[in-house]
Amino acid sequence: MDYNKIHADNSAKDNVSIKLLCFNxxxxxxxxRFIWCSIGIFFFYIVYGYLQELIFTLDGFRPHGWYLxxxxxxxxxxxxxxxxxxxxxxRRMPWSTYIGLALLTLGTMGFSNSSLGYLNxxxxxxxxxxxxxxxLIGGILIQKKQYGILDFLAAALLCLGLxxxxxxxxxxxxxxxxxxxxxxxxxxLCDAVIxxxxxxxxxxxxxxxxxxxxxxxSIGFIYLLVILLITGxxxxxxxxxxxxxxxxxxxxxxxxxxxxxxxxxxxxxVQSSGxxxxxxxxxxxxxxxxxxxxxxxYKPFTTQYIWSGLLVVLxxxxxxxxxxxxxxxxxxxxxxxxxxxxxxxKHSQIQKQLMMNV
Numbered sequence: 427m428d429y430n431k432i433h434a435d436n437s438a439k440d441n442v443s444i445k446l447l448c449f450n451x452x453x454x455x456x457x458x459r460f461i462w463c464s465i466g467i468f469f470f471y472i473v474y475g476y477l478q479e480l481i482f483t484l485d486g487f488r489p490h491g492w493y494l495x496x497x498x499x500x501x502x503x504x505x506x507x508x509x510x511x512x513x514x515x516x517r518r519m520p521w522s523t524y525i526g527l528a529l530l531t532l533g534t535m536g537f538s539n540s541s542l543g544y545l546n547x548x549x550x551x552x553x554x555x556x557x558x559x560x561x562l563i564g565g566i567l568i569q570k571k572q573y574g575i576l577d578f579l580a581a582a583l584l585c586l587g588l589x590x591x592x593x594x595x596x597x598x599x600x601x602x603x604x605x606x607x608x609x610x611x612x613x614x615l616c617d618a619v620i621x622x623x624x625x626x627x628x629x630x631x632x633x634x635x636x637x638x639x640x641x642x643x644s645i646g647f648i649y650l651l652v653i654l655l656i657t658g659x660x661x662x663x664x665x666x667x668x669x670x671x672x673x674x675x676x677x678x679x680x681x682x683x684x685x686x687x688x689x690x691x692x693x694x695x696v697q698s699s700g701x702x703x704x705x706x707x708x709x710x711x712x713x714x715x716x717x718x719x720x721x722x723x724y725k726p727f728t729t730q731y732i733w734s735g736l737l738v739v740l741x742x743x744x745x746x747x748x749x750x751x752x753x754x755x756x757x758x759x760x761x762x763x764x765x766x767x768x769x770x771x772k773h774s775q776i777q778k779q780l781m782m783n784v
Contacts (some may be wrong), residue, residue: 468711470688475715477681479547484673491540492662499647506640518633529646533616537609544606547719551586551712553610560618576748580741587737594730614757622625625696635693713738
């Protein structure tokens with residue numbers, strides 16, 4: 427798989443130091459960077475997703491999603507500060523950039539955590555996975571990038587498959603709230619913008635991942651602390667969590683640590699391969715997280731999950747194919763159309779058979 431053509435402007439990052447946690451990947455080729463970053467993202471974010479859902483299974487915790495975000499931002503600030511001191515990292519980006527990044531980060535994490543009080547976990551994950559198309563649009567508007575038709579088609583298939591997954595889950599175990607939809611939609615918009623803003627800023631100022639995490643989350647912590655104090659949610663959150671120290675602060679520590687390490691790796695992937703590739707990898711990780719969620723936290727199952735997963739696989743294949751193919755090679759769109767029609771026909775037959783068996 428030739429990952430040297432993932433980005434049209436790979437030459438711009440040749441002189442940038444790229445590190446994966448404590449390992450220097452600057453001398454590795456794009457394929458090695460991609461593989462190691464993908465493995466790290468899958469591992470840490472699977473742990474992250476499990477702990478996040480586990481925390482919200484605690485009775486009475488659902489209204490305190492924003493307080494959990496405050497705890498998470500506090501841990502991230504501590505981790506980032508310690509790492510900056512150990513590595514001697516100093517700020518390179520201007521404060522004005524971090525003020526905007528912190529606001530976007532707060533919107534992404536805060537709305538995402540709080541939405542779990544109104545939506546079940548698979549539905550929340552599926553909504554977040556629909557950020558691929560906004561990432562494409564953001565890349566065009568913010569960085570003036572050009573994407574091919576296969577990139578848009580891959581993003582559409584990924585989103586369609588995951589949305590079908592959500593609809594199936596809603597029909598079997600309905601738990602739907604317009605408040606949760608609004609919250610996760612706001613998180614989706616912030617998440618789509620922040621990837622492109624981070625990529626552009628990190629390349630422009632040659633900032634490290636640790637620096638971005640420290641200043642984005644420390645400023646975001648201040649934002650959120652002021653908001654919670656004004657609304658009174660800080661006091662109620664402290665009162666609730668003081669009665670469940672291990673289930674809240676203890677789990678939140680592990681939850682935040684896995685999320686912190688995951689963020690570092692995502693930023694490395696954004697820096698080396700771009701926002702769209704990073705969004706594709708994280709979307710695949712979310713699909714795996716959903717499967718694990720069904721295995722650990724009992725939920726009903728339907729065969730529509732399988733066909734939704736096949737759409738996601740097709741989207742992933744098209745995305746990878748569009749990156750590896752040479753510009754001189756012709757891609758037959760009619761082949762995709764034939765594959766899609768064949769899939770739709772098989773899906774229709776299975777649905778008819780299921781209806782006959784009812």
